[in-house]
Amino acid sequence: SSHTRIGILNNPSSKIKEDNTAVARGILTAFLTQNNKKLKSFLSKLTKEETAKSLAAGAKITKFLIPEMDEKTFEKKYNTLGLDLIKTHQMFCQEVLKLLPGQMAVMSNGR
Numbered sequence: 001s002s003h004t005r006i007g008i009l010n011n012p013s014s015k016i017k018e019d020n021t022a023v024a025r026g027i028l029t030a031f032l033t034q035n036n037k038k039l040k041s042f043l044s045k046l047t048k049e050e051t052a053k054s055l056a057a058g059a060k061i062t063k064f065l066i067p068e069m070d071e072k073t074f075e076k077k078y079n080t081l082g083l084d085l086i087k088t089h090q091m092f093c094q095e096v097l098k099l100l101p102g103q104m105a106v107m108s109n110g111r
Helices: 020-034 036-046 051-054 071-080 084-097
Strands: none
Touching: 020 036, 020 051, 020 071, 020 084
């Protein structure tokens, strides 16, 4: 609903490289550059298995943008995001939350 907040922390199980973080960087970029309606539509498209396979095969992330998204803004942020943010997420998940590499969890801080 419009009253729900969501955030993503990445906890990859493999070595962090540009070629294996396209989906994670796409999700983070969308959170940073899109409003809620566009974000929801894009995330629904980006998190499909066939999208991940296409990206792993070398497809450009911009191929999966939805029509309402500002391609230039998204692409600029995506290309400058870097891997340090994902490494920071990984460190937080493993050092603070005590998760194993690749382990998933749901955190809640509701009212």
